[in-house]
Amino acid sequence: MPEPSRRSLLSPALWGGAAAAAGLALGALWMARRPPRRAREGMAPAARTAHGAAMERHLARRLDEAGTMLSLSVLADSAMEHYRGRFHDPFMYAAPAAAALSLARGGPGSGRRTAHGAAALTGAVGTGFHVYNVVARRESGLTWNSLFYGAPLGAPAALVLAGMAGLAAAQLRVEAREGEPASIAGAPAAPLVALGTALGLLGTTAEVALLHFRGAFQDPWMYVPVTLPPTAALALALTVLRPTPATIAAARRLLQATTAMGLAGAGFHAYGIHRNMGGWANWSQMLLQGPPLPAPPSFTGVALAGLGALDLMESER
Amino acid sequence: MSAEDTPRAVHGRAPDVFRRGGWVPMRCFDDEEEVDFAIVGTGAGGGTLAARLAEAGFSVVAFDVGAFYRPLEDFASDEREQSKLYWRDERVSGGEHPISLGSNNSGQSVGGSTVHFQMVTLRFRPEWFKARTKLGYGRDWPVGWREMWGYYAKAEAAMAISGPISYPWGPPRGRYPYRAHEVNAAGQVLVRGARAMGVAWAPTPLATISAPRGLAHPCVYRGFCKSGCSTNAKQSVLVTYIPRALKAGAEVRDLAMVGQIETDDAGRATGVVYYRDGRWRRQRARNVVAAGYSIETPRLLLNSATARFPDGLANSSGTVGTHLMVHSNHAVWGEMDEEIRWYKGPPSMAVCEHWNYEDQKDFHGGYAFMSQGPLPVDYAQSFVSNTGVWGMELRRRMANYNRMAGLKIVGETMPQEKNGVTLAEERDRFGLPVARVTFGYCDNDRRLYEHSLRFMRRMLKAAGAGDLFETESTAHLMGGCPMGFKPDDSVTDADGRTWDIDNLWICDGSLFPTAGGVNPSLTIVAMAERIADRIVALAGRGELERRGRRLGALAG
Ligand SMILES: Cc1cc2nc3c(=O)[nH]c(=O)nc-3n(C[C@H](O)[C@H](O)[C@H](O)COP(=O)(O)OP(=O)(O)OC[C@H]3O[C@@H](n4cnc5c(N)ncnc54)[C@H](O)[C@@H]3O)c2cc1C
Ligand code: SF4
Numbered sequence: 001m002p003e004p005s006r007r008s009l010l011s012p013a014l015w016g017g018a019a020a021a022a023g024l025a026l027g028a029l030w031m032a033r034r035p036p037r038r039a040r041e042g043m044a045p046a047a048r049t050a051h052g053a054a055m056e057r058h059l060a061r062r063l064d065e066a067g068t069m070l071s072l073s074v075l076a077d078s079a080m081e082h083y084r085g086r087f088h089d090p091f092m093y094a095a096p097a098a099a100a101l102s103l104a105r106g107g108p109g110s111g112r113r114t115a116h117g118a119a120a121l122t123g124a125v126g127t128g129f130h131v132y133n134v135v136a137r138r139e140s141g142l143t144w145n146s147l148f149y150g151a152p153l154g155a156p157a158a159l160v161l162a163g164m165a166g167l168a169a170a171q172l173r174v175e176a177r178e179g180e181p182a183s184i185a186g187a188p189a190a191p192l193v194a195l196g197t198a199l200g201l202l203g204t205t206a207e208v209a210l211l212h213f214r215g216a217f218q219d220p221w222m223y224v225p226v227t228l229p230p231t232a233a234l235a236l237a238l239t240v241l242r243p244t245p246a247t248i249a250a251a252r253r254l255l256q257a258t259t260a261m262g263l264a265g266a267g268f269h270a271y272g273i274h275r276n277m278g279g280w281a282n283w284s285q286m287l288l289q290g291p292p293l294p295a296p297p298s299f300t301g302v303a304l305a306g307l308g309a310l311d312l313m314e315s316e317r
Numbered sequence: 318m319s320a321e322d323t324p325r326a327v328h329g330r331a332p333d334v335f336r337r338g339g340w341v342p343m344r345c346f347d348d349e350e351e352v353d354f355a356i357v358g359t360g361a362g363g364g365t366l367a368a369r370l371a372e373a374g375f376s377v378v379a380f381d382v383g384a385f386y387r388p389l390e391d392f393a394s395d396e397r398e399q400s401k402l403y404w405r406d407e408r409v410s411g412g413e414h415p416i417s418l419g420s421n422n423s424g425q426s427v428g429g430s431t432v433h434f435q436m437v438t439l440r441f442r443p444e445w446f447k448a449r450t451k452l453g454y455g456r457d458w459p460v461g462w463r464e465m466w467g468y469y470a471k472a473e474a475a476m477a478i479s480g481p482i483s484y485p486w487g488p489p490r491g492r493y494p495y496r497a498h499e500v501n502a503a504g505q506v507l508v509r510g511a512r513a514m515g516v517a518w519a520p521t522p523l524a525t526i527s528a529p530r531g532l533a534h535p536c537v538y539r540g541f542c543k544s545g546c547s548t549n550a551k552q553s554v555l556v557t558y559i560p561r562a563l564k565a566g567a568e569v570r571d572l573a574m575v576g577q578i579e580t581d582d583a584g585r586a587t588g589v590v591y592y593r594d595g596r597w598r599r600q601r602a603r604n605v606v607a608a609g610y611s612i613e614t615p616r617l618l619l620n621s622a623t624a625r626f627p628d629g630l631a632n633s634s635g636t637v638g639t640h641l642m643v644h645s646n647h648a649v650w651g652e653m654d655e656e657i658r659w660y661k662g663p664p665s666m667a668v669c670e671h672w673n674y675e676d677q678k679d680f681h682g683g684y685a686f687m688s689q690g691p692l693p694v695d696y697a698q699s700f701v702s703n704t705g706v707w708g709m710e711l712r713r714r715m716a717n718y719n720r721m722a723g724l725k726i727v728g729e730t731m732p733q734e735k736n737g738v739t740l741a742e743e744r745d746r747f748g749l750p751v752a753r754v755t756f757g758y759c760d761n762d763r764r765l766y767e768h769s770l771r772f773m774r775r776m777l778k779a780a781g782a783g784d785l786f787e788t789e790s791t792a793h794l795m796g797g798c799p800m801g802f803k804p805d806d807s808v809t810d811a812d813g814r815t816w817d818i819d820n821l822w823i824c825d826g827s828l829f830p831t832a833g834g835v836n837p838s839l840t841i842v843a844m845a846e847r848i849a850d851r852i853v854a855l856a857g858r859g860e861l862e863r864r865g866r867r868l869g870a871l872a873g
Contacts, residue, residue, distance in 0.1 A: 138505075139505040139508040139509045139512070140500070140505070140508050140512075140518075144481065144482045144496075144497070145481070145497060145499065145500055145520050148496060148497075148499070149499035213496065214496045214527070214528075215496070215527075215528040216494060216495045216496055216527070216528050218495070218528045218529055218530060219529075272529070275529040275534065275535075276529070276534055276535060276537075277534040277535075277537050277548040277550075285537075289535075289537065
C-alpha cells in the first residue's frame with residue numbers, strides 16, 4: 001500500500017461521511033433487531049406477565065451486549081496501550097486479562113458473576129493505578145501535560161462499566177420473579193440501568209473531551225463525540241424523571257445515534273491513523289501513535305444498555 | 318535530479334512539499350516584467366512576506382540561493398547528509414570571539430533557516446520593545462508590544478504552534494493552536510530541577526504539530542529536527558507560508574543567488590541581478606525586499622554599492638552591517654543515573670524563562686534556558702571541542718550518551734556597533750565578495766552567561782546529575798540592519814522600509830535593534846506579518862510610490 005503522502009488524500013468530510021454512513025448502516029442493523037412487541041392495553045394478565053418476562057430477558061441481553069462491546073473495546077485498547085507501555089508493570093496484564101475473562105463470561109452460573117465482578121474490580125483498581133501514574137509518577141505532578149500524556153484516567157472506568165453491565169444482566173436474571181417488575185439488587189431495573197448509562201456516557205465523554213482537546217479538535221468531526229453523548233445522557237436521565245412516550249422516543253433516537261457514532265468513530269480513527277507518518281503501511285507503529293482504533297465503540301456499548309432500559313421502560317408503562 | 322544541482326521551480330510548477338515527486342502549479346514572471354516585489358530570501362521574514370503580499374494581490378518573485386526540498390523524500394535520517402541545509406558558502410569570521418558559522422545560525426534553502434531550526438517559538442518580553450526606556454540598555458524598538466502581541470498570535474496560528482495551556486511568564490496570550498507535546502525525559506530533568514530551585518517551567522511552545530494538520534503528519538518524536546524534519550510535522554516556512562505564497566500566485570526561484578540590488582540615477586531600486594542555471598540575469602521590480610538574514614542582507618546592501626551610494630545601499634547612517642548580535646549558547650551537561658534517551662522528540666521540550674522576567678540580577682538583558690537533546694555527531698562535536706577529551710575517555714563518555722541531560726541558554730547579547738558584517742577580499746563561487754563577520758562579547762554578555770552557568774549547574778545538580786561539564790557556543794543572529802526612529806542611527810523605519818531608498822525594504826532578523834533572551838524566528842515572522850499589513854495600508858493610501866508611479870497591482 002502506498003504511503004499516505006503518495007495517495008491522494010480525500011477530504012476529511014468525504015471520509016467522515018463514508019465512516020458515518022458505514023457506522024449508521026451497522027448501527028441500523030443492530031437496531032433492527034426489534035425488542036419484543038409492546039404490551040397492549042387489553043392484554044390478558046397472563047399474557048402481560050409473559051411479556052414482562054420477555055422484556056426482562058431482552059434487557060438482560062442488551063446489557064450482555066453492552067458488556068461484550070465494552071469488554072471488546074477495553075481488551076483491544078488496553079492490550080495495545082499497555083503493549084505500547086511495554087507491560088513494564090505486571091499489573092498491566094490485568095486489564096486485558098479481566099476484559100477477556102469478562103468477554104468469555106467464565107462459564108455458567110456463579111462463574112459469570114465472578115468474571116464480571118473481577119472486571120469491575122480490575123477497572124476500579126486500574127483507575128487508582130492511572131491516577132497514581134498521572135499525579136505521583138510524573139516530575140511535574142498534576143498538570144495538563146500529565147493529564148494529556150499520562151495513563152488515561154477514564155479508560156479503566158470502561159472496564160468497570162463492562163463488569164457492571166455483565167453483573168446487572170446476571171442479577172436481572174437471578175431476580176426475575178413472575179409477575180413482579182424487573183429489578184436489580186432490589187431496585188427497579190429500567191431507571192437504574194438508564195441512570196447508569198447516563199453516568200457512563202458522561203464519563204466516557206469526559207475522557208474523549210480531554211483527548212480530543214489534546215488533539216486540538218483539528219477535525220470538526222471531533223466535536224461530535226463530546227456533544228452527542230452528553231445530550232443523549234441528559235435525555236435518558238429525563239426519561240427516569242418523566243417516562244412519557246415523547247421523552248422515551250427522544251432518548252431512543254439520541255442513543256441510536258450514539259450507538260452508530262461509536263462504530264463510525266472507529267472509522268474516523270482509522271482515517272486518523274492514515275494521516276500519521278507512513279499511515280496504514282506503517283500500521284505497527286501508527287496503530288500505537290495514532291488515535292486509538294478500538295476506543296470509540298465503547299460509546300456503542302454504553303448506549304446499548306440505555307436502549308435496553310428504554311425498551312423495558314416502554315413496556316412497563 | 319537533485320534539488321541542489323538544478324532548479325526545480327521552473328516551467329510553471331514548483332515542488333509540492335506534501336507529496337513525494339509531486340508538483341503544484343506556479344505562476345511565472347518574465348525577467349523583463351516589472352513585478353511589484355522582488356524578495357531576496359524565503360526564510361522566516363521573506364517567505365512570510367511573499368505569502369502575505371501575494372495574497373494581497375501584489376505580483377511577487379521570491380529568490381533563494383538554496384534548494385527547494387520535498388522533506389518527505391529529500392531528508393535523510395543522517396546528520397552528515399543533512400548538513401546540506403546549512404549555509405556552507407564561504408564566510409570569514411573574526412573579532413575577539415569569532416563565532417562559528419553555518420550549522421548553528423544560518424540555513425540555505427527555500428524556507429530559510431526555519432527548515433533546520435529547532436522550532437522553539439517564544440514571544441519577547443513586552444518590556445524588551447522598550448529596552449532603553451524601561452530597562453536601561455540597548456535600544457528601543459519602533460514598534461510597541463501590544464501591536465506585536467497581535468502579530469505573534471497571527472504567526473502562531475499560521476505555524477500551528479503546539480504550546481501549553483497556560484504560560485507562566487508575561488501577559489496572557491490566547492490559546493495556542495495545538496496542544497503542547499509530551500515533555501520527554503530530558504525535559505523532565507529540567508522540570509525536576511526547576512521544582513528544586515523554586516522557579517517556574519513550561520512545556521516549550523514548538524513549531525511542530527501534535528496532531529495532524531492538512532497533509533502534514535504529526536510529530537513522531539524521532540528527534541531529527543535540527544537535521545530537517547522528514548515528516549513535515551515541523552511547521553517551517555517551507556511547509557506553511559511557501560505553499561500559501563505559491564497558491565496566491567507568487568513565483569519562488571530556487572538556486573537563485575541575488576548578487577546585487579540595482580538602483581537608477583534617481584536613487585530608487587529597479588530590480589535585482591541574480592545568478593541561476595548557469596548565468597546572470599536581471600529581474601525588474603517596483604520594490605525590492607532584502608530578507609537574507611543578518612549576514613547576507615548587509616552583505617547584499619554593501620555589495621550593491623554604486624557611485625551614488627558608495628558605502629552600499631541604505632547606508633547613509635553607516636549602520637548597515639553594524640550591531641550584529643548572537644545568542645550566547647552556554648550549557649551545562651551531566652550524567653543521570655537513569656536512562657534519558659534525550660534524542661527522543663524535539664530537542665528542547667521544556668523551558669524556563671525565569672531570568673528573562675526577573676530583574677534582580679547583575680547584568681542587563683535576559684536568558685531563557687531549555688532541556689537538550691543533541692544527536693550523537695552534534696553532541697560529540699560540541700563535547701570534544703569544548704573539553705578536549707579524546708581516545709578511550711571519549712569513548713567512555715559517548716557510551717553514556719543515553720544517560721546524558723543538559724541545559725542550554727539562549728542568552729541575550731548587547732547590540733555593539735563594532736560587531737557586524739563587512740566585505741572581505743575573498744570571493745565566493747559566484748565571484749561575489751564574501752562577508753566578514755566580526756564578533757566579541759562585552760562585559761555584560763559575560764556576566765550574563767556566567768550567571769547562567771552558575772544557576773544551571775546548581776539546577777542540574779539538584780535534578781540529580783553528576784559529572785557536570787560546561788560548553789560554550791553561540792546560536793541565532795539578530796541585527797545588522799537595525800530599524801529605528803531616525804534616519805541617522807538606523808537603516809529602516811518601523812515598517813522595514815529603508816530611510817534612504819523608499820522602494821527598498823528589509824524584512825528579516827537583521828532588523829532587530831536588540832536581541833531579546835528568546836529564539837528569534839517567531840518575532841521575525843510576526844514582524845513580517847506586520848510589515849505586510851503596513852505595505853498594504855501604505856499602498857492603499859498611495860504612499861508606496863512617492864514619485865508618482867503607482868503600483869501595478871493596485872492601479873487597476
Ligand atoms: C540550527 C538552528 C536552530 C535554530 N533554532 C531556532 C529555534 O528553535 N527557534 C527560533 O526561533 N529560531 C531558531 N533559529 C533561528 C531562525 O531559524 C532564524 O532566526 C530565522 O530563520 C531567520 O529568519 P530570516 O528570514 O531572517 O532568515 P532565514 O530564515 O535564514 O532566510 C534567509 C534566506 O535567504 C537566502 N539568501 C540569503 N542571501 C541570499 C541571496 N543573496 N540571494 C538569494 N537568497 C539568499 C538564504 O539562503 C536563506 O534561505 C535556528 C537557526 C538554526 C540555524
Ligand atoms: S521529532 Fe518531530 S519535528 Fe522533529 S524531526 Fe521528528 S517528526 Fe519532525
